[in-house]
Amino acid sequence: ASIQLLYHADSDQVTVYKTEGEHDHHDEKVRGIDENVKKCIEELYNDGIMKPKQIIRALQTRKMKMPTLIQIKNYLVQYKKKKYGLHKISLGELEQWCEGNVEVPIDENKAFVVSYKILYDNEEYEDDEDIEEDGNIFRIFISSVRLLNIASMSSHFHADATYKLVWQGFPVLIVGTTDFNKAFHPFGLAVCSNEKTKDFEFIFNSIQVGMQKINKDLLKPTALISDAAGAIKNGFTNIFGSSYNQIMCWAHMKRKVNNRVCQIDDKHIAKEIIEDIEMLQLSNSTEVFKLASTLFIKKWNMNNKQKNESILDFMNYFHNEWLKTNDGWYEGIQVYTPSTNNALEATNRTIKDDGTFRERHILSRFLTIASNIVNNWSIERDITSINGKIFATEPTISLELWTLSYQWAKSTKDIICISNDSSKIYYIPARDLQSISQASLNKYKNKTWSTFNQFTKSFDIWCMEMDNGSDWRKSKCNCPGFFKNYICKHVVGMAIRLKYCKPPPSAKTVPIGEKRKRGRPAKAKPALLVQ
Numbered sequence: 001a002s003i004q005l006l007y008h009a010d011s012d013q014v015t016v017y018k019t020e021g022e023h024d025h026h027d028e029k030v031r032g033i034d035e036n037v038k039k040c041i042e043e044l045y046n047d048g049i050m051k052p053k054q055i056i057r058a059l060q061t062r063k064m065k066m067p068t069l070i071q072i073k074n075y076l077v078q079y080k081k082k083k084y085g086l087h088k089i090s091l092g093e094l095e096q097w098c099e100g101n102v103e104v105p106i107d108e109n110k111a112f113v114v115s116y117k118i119l120y121d122n123e124e125y126e127d128d129e130d131i132e133e134d135g136n137i138f139r140i141f142i143s144s145v146r147l148l149n150i151a152s153m154s155s156h157f158h159a160d161a162t163y164k165l166v167w168q169g170f171p172v173l174i175v176g177t178t179d180f181n182k183a184f185h186p187f188g189l190a191v192c193s194n195e196k197t198k199d200f201e202f203i204f205n206s207i208q209v210g211m212q213k214i215n216k217d218l219l220k221p222t223a224l225i226s227d228a229a230g231a232i233k234n235g236f237t238n239i240f241g242s243s244y245n246q247i248m249c250w251a252h253m254k255r256k257v258n259n260r261v262c263q264i265d266d267k268h269i270a271k272e273i274i275e276d277i278e279m280l281q282l283s284n285s286t287e288v289f290k291l292a293s294t295l296f297i298k299k300w301n302m303n304n305k306q307k308n309e310s311i312l313d314f315m316n317y318f319h320n321e322w323l324k325t326n327d328g329w330y331e332g333i334q335v336y337t338p339s340t341n342n343a344l345e346a347t348n349r350t351i352k353d354d355g356t357f358r359e360r361h362i363l364s365r366f367l368t369i370a371s372n373i374v375n376n377w378s379i380e381r382d383i384t385s386i387n388g389k390i391f392a393t394e395p396t397i398s399l400e401l402w403t404l405s406y407q408w409a410k411s412t413k414d415i416i417c418i419s420n421d422s423s424k425i426y427y428i429p430a431r432d433l434q435s436i437s438q439a440s441l442n443k444y445k446n447k448t449w450s451t452f453n454q455f456t457k458s459f460d461i462w463c464m465e466m467d468n469g470s471d472w473r474k475s476k477c478n479c480p481g482f483f484k485n486y487i488c489k490h491v492v493g494m495a496i497r498l499k500y501c502k503p504p505p506s507a508k509t510v511p512i513g514e515k516r517k518r519g520r521p522a523k524a525k526p527a528l529l530v531q
Contacts, residue, residue: 002018002146003016003017003018003019004016004017004018004019004020004286005017008426009166010179014227032071033067033071033072033081034064034065034067034077036064037059037064037065037067038075038140038233040058040059040062040064041055041059041072041075041076041079045079052069052072052073052076052078053069053070056069056072060466061196073510077280080278080365083368086462089416090210091118091120091136091138094118094138094140094367095116095118095156097367097422098113098116098118098140099101101113101371102116104145104213104214105144105145107145108144108145108146108149108378108382109144109145109146109375109378109379109382110144110145110375110378111142111370111371111372111374111375111378112142112143112144112208112276112436113140113141113142113143113144114141114142114143114148114188114207114209114213115139115140115141115202115205115206115209115210116138116139116140116141117137117138117202118137118138118139119136119137119138120136124223131483136193137193137194138191138192138193139190139191139192139193139199139202139203139481140190140191140192140367141187141188141189141190141203141207141210142190142191142367142370142371142374142474143189143206143210144188144374144375144377144378145190145214145378146376146378146382147185147186147187147188147374147377147381148188148207148210148211148213148216149214149216150177150185150187150381151177151187151207151210151211151219151389152211152214152216152217152219153391153393154177154179154185154187154219154221155177155221155222155223155336155337156178156221156222156223156224156225156247156334156337157175157176157177157204157221157223157224157225157236158175158176158177158178158184158225158226158341158343158344159173159174159175159200159203159204159224159225159226159232159236159344159483160172160173160174160226160227160341160344160345160348161174161195161229162174162351163235165240170191170192170193171191171192171194171195171199172189172190172191172192172351172370173189173190173191173192173195173199173200173203174186174189174190174344174347174348174351175188175190175203175204175207176344176347178338179391179392179393180336180344180392180393180394180395180396180486181392181395181396182338182343182485182486183301183343183392184343184344184346184347185381185389185391186347186377187207188206188207188210188374189351189370189373189374190202190203190206191366191367191370195229195231196231197230197231197234197235197238198235199231199235200231200232200234200235201234201238201239202235202238203235204236204238204239204240205239207219217443219240220239220240221244222244222245222334222337223246223247223334223337224236224244224245224246224314225246225247225249225337225338225339225340226246226247226341226342227248227249227252227341227474228248228252228253228256232254233246236363243335243454244268245328245334245337246326246328247328247329247333247334247337247338247339248322248326248327248329249329249339249340249341249342250281250329250339250340251340251341251342251345252340252341252457253322253326253329254277256321257274257318257322258274259275260314260317260318260350261273261314262311263313263314264308264310264314265308266308266311269311273300273314276296276299276300276452277296277318279292279455279456279459280292280293280296280330281329281330282330282331282459282480282483283330283331283332284331284478284483285332285478286332286333287332287447288332288447288455288458289327289330289332291447291449291455292449292452293323293327294448294526295450295451295452295454295455296452297315297319298325298451298452299451299452299453300315301315302391310427310504321430331480331484332478332483335476335483335486336486338484339483339484351373376384394417394473395473395485395487396484397487397492399504399506399507400499401487401489401492402492402503402504402506402507403503403507404489404493405489405491405492405493405495405496405503405507406493406496406507406508407490408490408493409493409496409497412434413428413429413434413435414429414435415427415428415429415432416441416493421468422467422469423465423466423467423468424465424468425463425464425465426463426464426465426466426467426490426494427441427444427461427462428461428462428463428464428490429460429461430460430461430462430479431460433460436460436461440457440460440461441461443458443502444458444461444463462477462478462479462490463477463478464476464477464478464490464491465477465495466491466494472491472494472495472498472500472501473489473491475494475495476491477490477491
């Protein structure tokens with residue numbers, strides 16, 4: 001309604017007019033984004049659809065009221081502040097965040113700060129390595145009770161650093177282990193201002209601190225799997241001592257060698273050198289590796305009579321880098337330990353794909369995301385979960401391996417058995433060989449090789465040891481399949497021969513000499529055809 005006053009010009013009279021109708025001049029346009037649209041944008045963002053244009057396409061498919069691109073961008077800025085906190089964070093606020101999350105939670109899956117260290121630019125540094133360009137240092141290790149419990153069962157560590165997660169360029173350090181199925185299980189992750197020796201020393205020490213917090217014994221790992229970074233090795237040694245095997249990731253080593261061997265002029269020689277290095281990598285013990293590497297150097301020094309400079313340069317590089325400095329890249333350096341860091345590298349990729357959706361975050365927001373990542377890791381390893389990643393304490397025998405083992409057990413190979421008080425040692429002909437001569441066996445046992453080619457001939461024999469009266473699954477074999485998978489057809493096949501186990505019926509359906517086809521075998525028997 002409205003009221004109007006009319007002043008008469010010829011008198012002092014005033015007339016009042018009042019309308020009974022509704023206002024027709026107000027603006028019906030709604031300002032801002034509709035609440036339902038806001039809720040939809042938040043759901044899309046949490047599901048990984050984070051870009052404004054992607055959100056617009058998703059809203060179009062849902063046939064919702066379309067906000068402008070600027071409105072979506074502005075709302076995302078507000079929502080990120082609400083979800084992750086402030087855009088910037090000071091060292092004081094970082095320390096306050098750590099103090100607020102340092103208590104061990106009752107929930108085994110909840111992430112908490114196991115340990116942290118923050119040094120301001122006006123504090124004295126313990127070491128020259130602690131000096132940063134801007135003078136500030138921080139180190140934070142985040143884990144959960146469940147992940148620390150898994151760490152208490154581990155005997156070897158994987159360690160690496162990954163980048164492109166935090167806008168400021170800070171590295172994220174990850175430490176974990178692998179089980180008997182070679183599945184990676186992280187202990188947690190650390191965000192540090194650098195990746196020097198002190199940073200890795202901090203993360204390894206944090207694991208020991210975590211063991212104390214959950215009342216577990218301190219760890220005594222027997223192996224460290226990593227790349228050639230000296231900071232990782234030095235940090236590990238400072239915490240756990242030097243009585244461990246330093247395993248150099250074979251995948252990293254091979255890439256480095258391939259990049260260097262391509263400088264050799266003769267490509268046929270380069271290919272042969274790579275093949276010899278691959279044979280050298282299959283060495284089943286430290287003794288064999290040292291002898292074989294000597295024969296490898298001897299072979300190529302003798303073959304290079306023309307003194308080809310490119311070959312000489314490569315051999316000098318290989319000897320200094322991979323036989324003196326980083327020589328732990330062969331299979332037999334330690335049993336039940338992987339020779340590559342691929343499992344951890346795959347986890348780094350998972351963090352980028354699933355954890356951060358390949359979006360770099362500022363430090364203050366990444367701390368929240370890191371806590372969510374650790375929480376998800378922990379939930380995935382809950383044994384009560386239907387899709388839980390259980391820490392395997394013995395290798396799983398697949399149907400394919402059962403089939404290969406059954407076929408091998410039915411073969412007519414002559415196997416030599418030598419018994420002693422505690423175990424039986426079986427010498428098995430490799431590949432298509434049916435028997436082993438006494439001369440070959442003596443040379444194999446005594447390792448009396450004078451050339452590298454004689455060393456390669458030693459792969460005609462596999463040696464398997466089976467303890468008396470113990471679980472046959474704990475038997476050891478020196479074939480490459482066993483070193484890679486901790487179980488092989490020789491172990492399972494010998495157990496079948498000795499009637500220690502029975503293969504599943506489906507393993508017997510494949511004819512001898514044929515490979516099993518992909519996919520689950522049919523459970524229904526074929527119907528009889530009556531003519």
